[in-house]
Amino acid sequence: MVALVGFVAVVVIFTVVVFQAFLAQNQVAIDRLDRRTAVAERRYEQARFEHAVRSAPQRIIERASALGLVAPDTPPTAIAVAGETPAPPSVTSPTVRGVADVKATLGTAP
């Protein structure tokens, strides 16, 4: 009887130790993933910022001028053509739909 109790106690202690070890191991893995996520988020932020800077109108004009492009005297004029009339633009900025699509996959990241 005593031997049985001792055996059970040893098994329980061993199980607890193993379980604790697994927990610690998983926590280490989670911490590592957190760090990698944080690094990736910072890289994303930086890349997005650099993209925004590079696509700013002033920067594009400067770059275009450096490449020898010349702005037209007047902007192009839209001319109505025969055919099916497209639906009028949404009252809430049609092109932003893409942003919403992207945002949905980014979660908390803007």
Place this chain on the structure above:
Amino acid sequence: MAPRPGSRAGAPTSSRAPGRIHARREPAASPALGAAPLVRRGSRRHASVAPSHRAQSPSPRGRLIAILVAVGLVYAILGARLIDVQVRDRSYYEQLGLEQRVHTVALPAARGSIFDRNGNDLAVSVSRSSIWADPRVITAPDVYAAKLAPILGVDAVKLADDLGQKDRAFTYVARTVEPDVATKVRSLDLAGIGFVPETKRYYPAGSMAAPLLGLVGTDNYGLAGLEAGQEARLAGKAGRMQVERDPQGRELPDGERRVSEPRAGDDLLLTIDQSLQYEAERVLAEEVETAKAKGGTVVLADVRTGDVLAMASVDGATTGVPARPATAGTPNRPLTDVFEPGSTNKVVTIAAAMEAGLVNPGTTLDVPGQLIVDGQEFKDVHSHGAQLSVADIVRLSSNVGTIQIARMLGKTRFDAALRAFGFGEPTGLAFPGEASGILLPLTEYNATSLASMPIGSGIAVTAMQMLDVYLTIANGGVSRSPRLVAATIDKDGQRHEAPLGASHRVVSEQTAASMRTMLEAVVSDGTGTKARVAGYRVAGKTGTARKPPYLKPPYKYVASFAGFAPADSPRLAEIVVLDEPQVNATGGEIAAPTFSRIMQYALAVDRVPAGG
């Protein structure tokens, strides 16, 4: 254990006990340990002195009781203290212990971004490092400063002073530095210098729309513009994390850890179009420079929705510095600054008279070249015949004709019209510092009020308020509150549309249509011909108002032009205001061409077909 010299001299209080102990140990003691001779010496001494002390020593029972009492007393004191600590002051010590090992770390919420209507970033927050120092650790502040100052671009003397404050444990060396700067400082590996992550607000397009967007402080709190006005949406809610740490500051593996996650701020999707905003600022800066004006503003809006597509402010040239877009932190003048509108206000007067059924575009009036009201002379700038139709009064911007119509209308109906068009109150944009304009109460009208105000003197409006009038005319007589925010995007990426502004009818569809026709004539054959846009029908009105002091040369003017296109099916409305132009100082000469250039570009961007 060797006995102390004093003991060997025969201290009476200890003479008996050692003797008994030694006597008990003696048989077991090994001679090899050298204990036996010592015991024997002691035994001999006890034998000679013990009898004289035995009578004076307390009995063993008494000593035992005394010891028990002493021990009991000590335990009683300890017990009392234990109860004091564990029961009576339990919460206090509990808190003390928690504070020693539990640390609360603030988790700042990510500030929402600001996008233009096409999703281009106008304001973003990016992770950066702030550099801090523990001056108590720094032994040579001058050396530190000499190394850090060139990298950080700060004054070495001041930095050395900061680092030399030995009474402080923390001081910022630099906030939110660029990554390359942080890398350089890290490579110095200076003791007492640390880094903490923070976010920094960036405006990728530089000063574009700066007064509109506003700015944030070092701690990312909105200070001006939309950053301040939309602070509640953008800021989110900070979280916090409680962790247990050891004295070295390391987190305990099995310690308590409570995390209250921060809630990221919402992103703002503006109605502003980055491309139109840039072009509006660029063109306006050129025209302000040409006119040698003190400054200028432009607002461009969508007629159907009231969405503001561009809102630009430009500062005039100063010595050595050309005209340029206004910088962040300066007022967003289309909303905060008021001006006397001049003739652009005639639209309100004429529309009110038509709505009241007093006149129509074909109504002919005898209009003299000048008019004396209460001793004050009002005259027309452009010569004309003795009779003018209402349409001609608008086309030629006749002051006298407009005053005559205003008199027919009467001050009560005129005042009601001004307020119906939105003067005297904010436009509904809820922008920080938005002005209501200056509108004389009806009870304070004087003899000349009904002469000066109908032609745009004696009242003050913001550029946005005046554009609202033209938006209303263009929108068939229905006024709709303008919008700057089209939607918000929450932390989960869900988009929430902002409702369109409230609308109400100001004048009838027929009155609005008549006004559009008359305003088109202003551009096709009136004072605003320089507002024409090739391929499109444009409607609008010029305005030139003298700034106070009115009668003291050199005279200063505000030149403006407000209008919309296409005239028959309006899509876009725009107002241009130039402050104190020195060259071509009239609305028709300087503001109208500016209107034309920007409108032409906007029509192309919005792909409005020509011919309309």
